Amino acid sequence: MTRTESHDRKQALDEFIKAMPKVELHLHIEGTLEPESAFRFAQRNGVSLDFENVEALRRAYDFENLQSFLDLYNATMSVLCTEEDFFDLTWDYLARVAEQNVVHTEIFFDPQGHTRRGIPFATVVAGISRALEAGRQHFGISSRLILCFWRHLSEEDAFATWAQAQPHLDHITAVGLDSSEVGHPPEKFQRVYAAARAAGLKAVAHAGEEGGPDYIRGTLDTLQVDRIDHGIRCFEDSALVHRLIDEQTPLTLCPLSNLRLGVSKNLVSYNLARMLALGLNVCINSDDPAYFGGYITENLLAVRVAQDLVAAQVLTLGRNAIDASFLGAEDKAALHRRLEAVAVEHGFGPSG
Ligand code: ADE
Numbered sequence: 001m002t003r004t005e006s007h008d009r010k011q012a013l014d015e016f017i018k019a020m021p022k023v024e025l026h027l028h029i030e031g032t033l034e035p036e037s038a039f040r041f042a043q044r045n046g047v048s049l050d051f052e053n054v055e056a057l058r059r060a061y062d063f064e065n066l067q068s069f070l071d072l073y074n075a076t077m078s079v080l081c082t083e084e085d086f087f088d089l090t091w092d093y094l095a096r097v098a099e100q101n102v103v104h105t106e107i108f109f110d111p112q113g114h115t116r117r118g119i120p121f122a123t124v125v126a127g128i129s130r131a132l133e134a135g136r137q138h139f140g141i142s143s144r145l146i147l148c149f150w151r152h153l154s155e156e157d158a159f160a161t162w163a164q165a166q167p168h169l170d171h172i173t174a175v176g177l178d179s180s181e182v183g184h185p186p187e188k189f190q191r192v193y194a195a196a197r198a199a200g201l202k203a204v205a206h207a208g209e210e211g212g213p214d215y216i217r218g219t220l221d222t223l224q225v226d227r228i229d230h231g232i233r234c235f236e237d238s239a240l241v242h243r244l245i246d247e248q249t250p251l252t253l254c255p256l257s258n259l260r261l262g263v264s265k266n267l268v269s270y271n272l273a274r275m276l277a278l279g280l281n282v283c284i285n286s287d288d289p290a291y292f293g294g295y296i297t298e299n300l301l302a303v304r305v306a307q308d309l310v311a312a313q314v315l316t317l318g319r320n321a322i323d324a325s326f327l328g329a330e331d332k333a334a335l336h337r338r339l340e341a342v343a344v345e346h347g348f349g350p351s352g
């Protein structure tokens with residue numbers, strides 16, 4: 001292939017990345033709070049932010065590590081007060097990713113970040129679920145909602161949140177675990193996860209983002225999750241890598257997040273191509289896109305460039321996300337057909 005042909009091929013692949021129907025599985029709805037919206041909500045609720053204006057807040061999005069991000073993330077979500085705020089936040093996210101051809105999304109929310117400020121659990125779920133239903137009707141985006149427990153809080157706190165969730169379980173598909181990882185191992189949440197699974201919920205958890213391989217192993221063994229969120233530090237333990245391959249545990253990777261939080265030095269040394277070559281079940285997501293400089297398409301484009309991915313690898317990422325979702329078999333099959341059709345349209349079909 002000449003240099004020009006190779007350049008054209010990369011451009012065509014980027015066009016395909018933009019057009020492909022996408023499934024997002026790792027997205028904190030509070031992490032979609034753009035600075036402009038934060039000020040809009042603050043003003044209408046009479047809440048003050050520690051920043052003079054939008055630019056000053058955006059300048060603060062320069063993080064040293066996970067904790068420095070969480071400190072700002074937890075403080076900024078205090079502008080979210082009413083059902084309308086949660087509706088608008090979720091609607092704005094859906095409108096944005098509809099333009100990126102997201103067709104299915106499974107979103108986290110952090111109820112403890114709101115109930116601790118006196119916002120009822122019901123208010124949060126009502127606003128988010130109403131927007132998800134409106135997004136289904138208006139944009140054709142299907143969705144699931146995942147209740148995340150904050151791992152820096154106690155087991156008792158998690159159980160109190162689980163009790164508050166009971167009248168709303170028809171809106172909630174799974175439980176998750178997020179916030180500061182190191183020092184807050186998964187074992188602390190074994191019993192609340194058992195209760196959630198016994199109630200028929202699915203389970204996911206952040207692991208191996210800030211914490212090492214032990215956190216991933218502990219999560220698999222004690223929480224019996226359907227997916228691991230991040231899992232990027234699995235490479236520090238080759239036996240664990242083999243287990244993840246054997247069990248085909250989905251890992252929901254978030255490259256721009258890992259870059260911005262210093263989990264990865266850069267995206268060239270990011271292990272994505274290696275993970276794909278080994279047969280790990282990985283997919284690409286945006287985590288907290290308002291804070292990390294990109295939604296799902298920007299994440300895919302960034303790894304395409306840094307890892308010099310080819311179409312077959314991009315397609316694998318798309319297929320993995322569909323299969324790792326909590327959709328039923330028929331919906332998954334329909335999404336696979338849509339993905340393959342767009343690939344053919346872009347010259348990346350079976351013979352492309
Ligand atoms: N909450 C929001 N984003 C998070 C992340 N990347 N890790 C842990 N907790 C989070």
Ligand code: ZN
Nearest residue numbers: 026206229287
């Ligand atoms: Zn996350």
